[in-house]
Amino acid sequence: MSKTDLRPALSRMLPYTPGEQPPPGKFIKLNTNESPYPPPQEVIRAIQDAATGPLNRYPDPTARSFRNEASRVLGLPSPDWILAGNGSDEILTILVRGFVGEGQKLRLPYPSYILYRTLADIQGARWEQTPFLDGWHLPTMFGQGDADLRLVLLPNPNSPSGTIVPKDEIAKLAESLPCPLVVDEAYADFAGDNCLDLVRSHDNILVTRTLSKSYALAGIRFGFLVGSPAILGKLGNIKDSYNCDYLATVAATAAIGAQDWLRETVETMNQTRARMETRLAELGFNVTPSKANFVWCTHPSGEHEAMHQFLKKNQVLVRYMNFPDWGDGLRISVGTDQQVDACLMLLERYLS
Amino acid sequence: MSKTDLRPALSRMLPYTPGEQPPPGKFIKLNTNESPYPPPQEVIRAIQDAATGPLNRYPDPTARSFRNEASRVLGLPSPDWILAGNGSDEILTILVRGFVGEGQKLRLPYPSYILYRTLADIQGARWEQTPFLDGWHLPTMFGQGDADLRLVLLPNPNSPSGTIVPKDEIAKLAESLPCPLVVDEAYADFAGDNCLDLVRSHDNILVTRTLSKSYALAGIRFGFLVGSPAILGKLGNIKDSYNCDYLATVAATAAIGAQDWLRETVETMNQTRARMETRLAELGFNVTPSKANFVWCTHPSGEHEAMHQFLKKNQVLVRYMNFPDWGDGLRISVGTDQQVDACLMLLERYLS
Numbered sequence: 001m002s003k004t005d006l007r008p009a010l011s012r013m014l015p016y017t018p019g020e021q022p023p024p025g026k027f028i029k030l031n032t033n034e035s036p037y038p039p040p041q042e043v044i045r046a047i048q049d050a051a052t053g054p055l056n057r058y059p060d061p062t063a064r065s066f067r068n069e070a071s072r073v074l075g076l077p078s079p080d081w082i083l084a085g086n087g088s089d090e091i092l093t094i095l096v097r098g099f100v101g102e103g104q105k106l107r108l109p110y111p112s113y114i115l116y117r118t119l120a121d122i123q124g125a126r127w128e129q130t131p132f133l134d135g136w137h138l139p140t141m142f143g144q145g146d147a148d149l150r151l152v153l154l155p156n157p158n159s160p161s162g163t164i165v166p167k168d169e170i171a172k173l174a175e176s177l178p179c180p181l182v183v184d185e186a187y188a189d190f191a192g193d194n195c196l197d198l199v200r201s202h203d204n205i206l207v208t209r210t211l212s213k214s215y216a217l218a219g220i221r222f223g224f225l226v227g228s229p230a231i232l233g234k235l236g237n238i239k240d241s242y243n244c245d246y247l248a249t250v251a252a253t254a255a256i257g258a259q260d261w262l263r264e265t266v267e268t269m270n271q272t273r274a275r276m277e278t279r280l281a282e283l284g285f286n287v288t289p290s291k292a293n294f295v296w297c298t299h300p301s302g303e304h305e306a307m308h309q310f311l312k313k314n315q316v317l318v319r320y321m322n323f324p325d326w327g328d329g330l331r332i333s334v335g336t337d338q339q340v341d342a343c344l345m346l347l348e349r350y351l352s
Numbered sequence: 353m354s355k356t357d358l359r360p361a362l363s364r365m366l367p368y369t370p371g372e373q374p375p376p377g378k379f380i381k382l383n384t385n386e387s388p389y390p391p392p393q394e395v396i397r398a399i400q401d402a403a404t405g406p407l408n409r410y411p412d413p414t415a416r417s418f419r420n421e422a423s424r425v426l427g428l429p430s431p432d433w434i435l436a437g438n439g440s441d442e443i444l445t446i447l448v449r450g451f452v453g454e455g456q457k458l459r460l461p462y463p464s465y466i467l468y469r470t471l472a473d474i475q476g477a478r479w480e481q482t483p484f485l486d487g488w489h490l491p492t493m494f495g496q497g498d499a500d501l502r503l504v505l506l507p508n509p510n511s512p513s514g515t516i517v518p519k520d521e522i523a524k525l526a527e528s529l530p531c532p533l534v535v536d537e538a539y540a541d542f543a544g545d546n547c548l549d550l551v552r553s554h555d556n557i558l559v560t561r562t563l564s565k566s567y568a569l570a571g572i573r574f575g576f577l578v579g580s581p582a583i584l585g586k587l588g589n590i591k592d593s594y595n596c597d598y599l600a601t602v603a604a605t606a607a608i609g610a611q612d613w614l615r616e617t618v619e620t621m622n623q624t625r626a627r628m629e630t631r632l633a634e635l636g637f638n639v640t641p642s643k644a645n646f647v648w649c650t651h652p653s654g655e656h657e658a659m660h661q662f663l664k665k666n667q668v669l670v671r672y673m674n675f676p677d678w679g680d681g682l683r684i685s686v687g688t689d690q691q692v693d694a695c696l697m698l699l700e701r702y703l704s
């Protein structure tokens with residue numbers, strides 16, 4: 001053993017690889033589910049004003065301005081139902097650190113967001129994948145567990161499928177589980193429904209949100225957790241004291257206040273998504289109907305990797321994903337109509 | 353056990369309490385070692401430009417623009433000697449998670465930065481404090497350890513004392529230790545010397561830096577680690593993928609390039625510090641000569657807590673600190689000359 005060896009658990013882990021991030025401008029990026037639109041004007045103005053603000057001072061440790069506005073917009077009883085973080089990635093890290101000890105276990109559905117496995121690996125914990133049933137339902141056993149099971153994570157809508165598990169099923173899962181059930185609602189604004197009311201009826205349901213997708217703010221790193229104040233108070237003790245940047249907090253506060261902008265942008269993107277789904281089906285793809293800002297599709301030819309390469313050669317990035325024991329396919333983010341048309345035309349050319 | 357209990361290790365821990373952060377404008381803040389000056393103009397302009405940049409896109413996962421500029425300014429062999437984070441707090445969290453497993457041990461000097469203990473507690477690890485000797489030297493045993501000792505943390509300059517351990521002593525400690533030695537250089541720009549060259553000669557020496565103090569950017573949350581590329585590559589796997597905000601990275605890149613501004617600001621603050629030290633001594637305080645942007649002082653009357661309250665009542669915040677088995681005193685940040693004069697006048701009034 002050398003002086004600088006990392007913990008043994010870490011030397012065995014496979015690091016998480018996010019989608020490719022090429023220099024701006026070169027590609028049409030439909031690979032990481034970012035918004036193709038700029039954030040609301042209010043956000044840009046707020047950042048420009050804040051640039052001459054108290055940058056030399058530590059930010060509010062609890063991002064109160066954001067929590068006040070968000071609790072009002074989301075109809076929560078008080079700002080204490082919100083814990084803010086440096087992206088929902090940090091929130092997920094806090095949750096795993098908070099609930100899962102070395103050797104204990106977290107559960108996720110499969111195929112799903114594989115970052116959860118990396119978070120378990122970093123913690124020296126175990127992870128367990130429960131395959132979705134046909135039609136993207138979850139088996140009853142997803143809601144059962146022993147004392148070692150300390151956290152269950154469910155992206156809803158799910159990635160890569162874009163599907164949702166109905167709320168009544170989620171409530172039942174939480175009731176039978178021996179631990180917290182985290183509903184990762186990164187894409188919920190595109191779904192028309194969400195689990196925020198379940199947080200109030202079930203204290204072991206926690207909901208994560210991000211401003212990276214529907215609010216077009218992946219660059220500023222801001223996410224949050226909704227849960228009962230008793231639990232959030234304890235989780236707050238394990239975050240870094242000043243985890244939320246002043247500029248990011250200002251931007252997030254302006255963004256969450258821009259609900260008219262959100263409604264219009266989501267409506268536009270959902271219309272583009274419907275066109276994508278129709279056209280992909282016409283091209284022979286099997287398309288999973290999506291409630292998120294991306295579409296999962298497979299083609300009978302099975303040439304997904306080749307399609308991905310062909311698109312990339314033509315300056316369009318989509319996500320090729322291969323899930324062992326399950327299958328591969330393409331996850332294509334909802335871009336602007338023009339970006340999506342470019343992608344669809346290239347796929348048509350590839351297939352002809 | 354309830355469904356939502358945190359890990360047992362966490363229910364026992366004492367959360368870290370950062371210095372008070374009142375609403376801006378009400379107090380002269382000399383309690384959290386922020387810069388009293390605004391950041392360089394280049395930073396403000398860079399943020400205002402970036403506000404219309406690609407906020408909807410994920411940021412560069414490795415903050416390359418910053419690492420390029422910082423490695424040039426600091427004379428490092430390449431950007432791969434730098435790992436960037438959401439404040440040096442996040443860097444410290446990554447270090448503890450990377451090296452110290454549940455039940456293993458980290459070491460810190462005493463009195464020192466007690467956040468390190470909280471980081472150990474969160475990890476379910478143990479911490480061990482080694483008291484400084486007279487004259488703020490470290491005993492030989494600070495450099496000795498068994499297999500359970502996985503990380504040693506040394507703030508240099510130290511807080512609350514503002515003192516430094518000489519570089520040749522640090523090199524010797526690293527040579528005898530069985531684990532990494534992290535030199536936390538949050539305040540090094542005020543000291544006139546640092547351990548960056550030791551990182552190249554000793555692969556178990558790692559240096560943390562922050563832009564919160566000397567660069568006047570506590571609001572934007574940016575810090576970094578300097579170490580050998582082999583170690584930083586492995587630590588990079590356990591950070592969140594997009595830990596550095598786009599705006600913060602732009603601001604930090606502009607700031608680290610403003611070396612003339614840094615030299616002038618540090619010189620001004622060190623002159624103010626000298627005046628503070630002289631005047632506090634005239635008022636009867638025992639003053640520890642400081643190499644940082646704060647001064648630690650005690651008074652023969654022992655009335656430190658009362659002085660703190662008196663100052664607060666008069667809108668001046670300083671940090672009252674009480675270290676069990678060691679003693680208490682006041683840690684006063686170096687503000688502007690005007691801010692420092694207000695504080696000194698109030699102390700004179702209290703003592704007369």
